[in-house]
Amino acid sequence: MLIFPFIALLFAASSASAQGNVEYNAAHNVTPITGTWSSGSKHVVTGPGFANPAQETFTYPKTTGVGYSFSDDGWYEIARYRFxxxxSEPNCIIGTVVWVHGHYELLGNGSIILTPAGDGYQQVQAPCAATSNFIQNYNYTEMFQHxxxxxxxxxxxxPKLQLFQFDGAPVAPLYLLSTEPNMLPKQVLRNVSATS
Incomplete structure (x- = not known):
């Protein structure tokens, strides 16, 4: 299942490198990527107001959305709240809340690679499933094509940040909330040795 994105990543990297490095300038990026970004209503924000990894809990935002923070020393954090x-079963809406952080790298071909620190987690609420509410590890490397x-x-x-998935599809635009990243500490924050 993870093979296709990996192949797409290799294809994107090789085709972009054949075209040369991307030049980031004021016409392309009106501000640095560092800071705190949020989609839509801007209620989903990274940092201590969203997740408590040590307790594996979340504070639910008012609305769904996604938040990203990027620091100037290569750390990122993501907060997601989705339905x-x-x-076929309209009463079986699945809710997912995700927190993950780690290191990001801006590649010369215009891509971004997000590599998790290993302590990310998500809460899934599925009222029609055998287990209707559970916490599980969430540590997936993500790649944005540009x-x-x-x-x-x-x-x-x-400023508006537009990320494009590994296949070039745009994700929801993100709006700058702060030029400072709103993040939890840049270290492993959750014991992942036990099964959750």
Missing amino acids: ASNA WQIVSDVNGGGG
């Missing part, structure tokens, strides 16, 4: 519907930061002309002119 997935089921057309990214850009532009001025959000429709939303007040502030």
Whole structure:
């Protein structure tokens, strides 16, 4: 299941490297990627107000969305709160809350690689499943094919971060909340030796 994204990553890296390195300039990125970003209503924000890894708990935001933080020393943190519907069983909506952090790398071909520290986790609520509420490890390396930061002309002119998945599909745009990253400490924060 993870083979396809890996092959796509290799293809993207080789095709982009054949084209040369990406030049990041003011026309492409109006601000550095460092800082705290959030989608939509901007209620999903990284940091201590979202997750408590030592207790494996979450503070649920008012609305769904995603938040990212990037530090200038190569750390990232992600906060996600999502629902997935089921057309055949409308009462069986699955809710997922995710927290993960680790190291990111901006590659010369324009890609971003996010490598987790190993202590990420998620809570899944599936009312129609045999186990309706559980916590599990969440530590997946993610790759964004490319990214850009532009001025959000429709939303007040502030910076907007657009990430593109490994296949080039855009994800929900992110809006800059702070030029400082709002993160939990940059170290392993959860004991992952025991099964959760």
